[in-house]
Amino acid sequence: MNPSAGQALAQLSATLAARGPVVLPALLLCDFGHLAREVERLESAGAAGLHLDVMDGRFVPQLTYGLVVVEAVRRAAKGPLEVHLMVEQPESCIEHYAEAGADILTVHLEGLSDPRLTLQTISSLGPQAHLAISPATPVERVEPYLDVCDGVLVMSVEPGFGGQRFNPVALEKLAHLAALRKERGGSFKLAVDGGISTETIGPVAAAGAELIVAGSAVIRSPDYTQAIAQLEQIARGVT
C-alpha cells in the first residue's frame, strides 16, 4: 500500500459524500504502450481513482497483467487505486498487491475458501477490502461477510473482458444491498463493474452504486474529461 493511501482514500470518501457517485475508469482497454501518460490523462480528466483488472488466464480466460504493472501505475498515479483480482487462490498474492500499492483490494467471493479470513487479512495489510460477486452468484452469499468488508463490487458483466453488455441482474443486487445497509446500518460501499455507459449509469446509481467502474465508456471516448464528467453528471442526477 502506498504511504499516502490513507489520504487518497479519505479524499475519495469526501468526494463521495460531497458530490455523490464517482466513476473509476478501468485501464483494461487503455494504451499500455503509454501507460504513465494514460494514468496522467485519466487523473487530470478528474478520475477519482483508477480500477486495475488483474486476470490470470485461469480464474477468467484472459491474462492481463500483474504486480509489475500495478507498481508502475502506482508510481504514475496520485490518486487511489483499486486492484480487482480475478485470479485463482487470491489469498496467495494479496500481500504482494497490498505492497504494490493497492488502496482497495477487491477479491471474488467465488474464488475464496475462507472469505472472512481473506477480507480480514486484506484489512490488516492496509487496503480497503472489497468483495466482488459475478452475475451468477446470488447476492445473499455476501451477507455473512458484510461486517468485514469495506465494499461490495457487484459485477454487471461476466468477469474477464471489457466492452461487454450490461447485465441488469446487478440492479436488483445493488438495491438489495442498499436496503440491507440502511436496515442494518452498515458502512460498506456499493460498487458496480461492467457495461457502464450513459444509458446504464443512471439506473445503477439510482439502485445505490457509489463507486462506478467504467472501462470502454471512458477509454474509447476521444475526450476523457468529457466522458467522466458526463457519466458522473448522469449518476448524480438520479441520486
Ligand code: DX5
Ligand atoms: C471485466 C472487468 C471490468 C472491465 C470493464 O472483467 O472487471 O473492470 O474493464 O470494462 P467495461 O466498462 O468496458 O465493461
Ligand code: ZN
Ligand atoms: Zn474490473
